Amino acid sequence: KNQVEQSPQSLIILEGKNCTLQCNYTVSPFSNLRWYKQDTGRGPVSLTIMTFSENTKSNGRYTATLDADTKQSSLHITASQLSDSASYICVVSASGGSYIPTFGRGTSLIVHP
Amino acid sequence: EPEVTQTPSHQVTQMGQEVILRCVPISNHLYFYWYRQILGQKVEFLVSFYNNEISEKSEIFDDQFSVERPDGSNFTLKIRSTKLEDSAMYFCASSPNKRGLSSYNEQFFGPGTRLTVL
Numbered sequence: 159k160n161q162v163e164q165s166p167q168s169l170i171i172l173e174g175k176n177c178t179l180q181c182n183y184t185v186s187p188f189s190n191l192r193w194y195k196q197d198t199g200r201g202p203v204s205l206t207i208m209t210f211s212e213n214t215k216s217n218g219r220y221t222a223t224l225d226a227d228t229k230q231s232s233l234h235i236t237a238s239q240l241s242d243s244a245s246y247i248c249v250v251s252a253s254g255g256s257y258i259p260t261f262g263r264g265t266s267l268i269v270h271p
Numbered sequence: 272e273p274e275v276t277q278t279p280s281h282q283v284t285q286m287g288q289e290v291i292l293r294c295v296p297i298s299n300h301l302y303f304y305w306y307r308q309i310l311g312q313k314v315e316f317l318v319s320f321y322n323n324e325i326s327e328k329s330e331i332f333d334d335q336f337s338v339e340r341p342d343g344s345n346f347t348l349k350i351r352s353t354k355l356e357d358s359a360m361y362f363c364a365s366s367p368n369k370r371g372l373s374s375y376n377e378q379f380f381g382p383g384t385r386l387t388v389l
Contacts, residue, residue, distance in 0.1 A: 200382055201362045201381050201382050201383050202362070204377050247313075247314065249314075256327060257327060259316050261313045261316075262313065263313045
């Protein structure tokens with residue numbers, strides 16, 4: 159069964175600090191991995207999309223990495239801002255027939271001033 | 272900046288009633304999706320739609336659910352006979368090219384409709 163596990167479940171950091179969120183998946187065969195930011199009560203917003211051949215992808219202060227061998231991804235947030243407070247969701251899609259995405263539960267990030 | 276819109280923002284209905292959730296995807300987008308998120312749980316894929324037909328659907332999307340693109344702008348999700356467990360936030364999304372979920376194809380989500388079944 160395809161699964162996506164994220165850690166930590168929640169994280170509290172001070173404004174200006176960096177943090178790294180983790181995603182482990184068992185989705186196979188792998189097609190792509192996406193990171194989304196979801197503000198409370200809002201729809202997810204795409205941060206990065208990576209396919210098998212990509213190891214890293216940046217979007218401003220967000221940098222995602224992918225290790226397809228170990229089936230792990232991370233999202234690194236640099237110089238956090240109060241507006242980074244949100245849930246960060248890892249989503250993995252399989253290939254070869256069904257591309258239905260599997261969502262992680264998300265990491266809830268709170269940035270304090 | 273174009274965005275996906277959804278109406279209503281909150282729908283309250285009685286168990287057994289039919290509901291229609293409406294979405295206006297971004298103009299010129301080709302692929303459309305519905306997702307749901309039960310309170311406190313993860314987002315779940317329901318269905319994808321391309322070229323006026325269902326492309327993929329999950330196990331959740333049973334005979335109680337249907338989707339339609341009745342005109343050139345709206346994309347609707349109908350639940351025929353709502354159950355208590357249908358209470359959730361329903362998100363519509365659209366993406367610009369015909370590759371759907373299979374590869375690079377950024378999805379743009381709407382703000383969601385909160386469905387409460389009493």
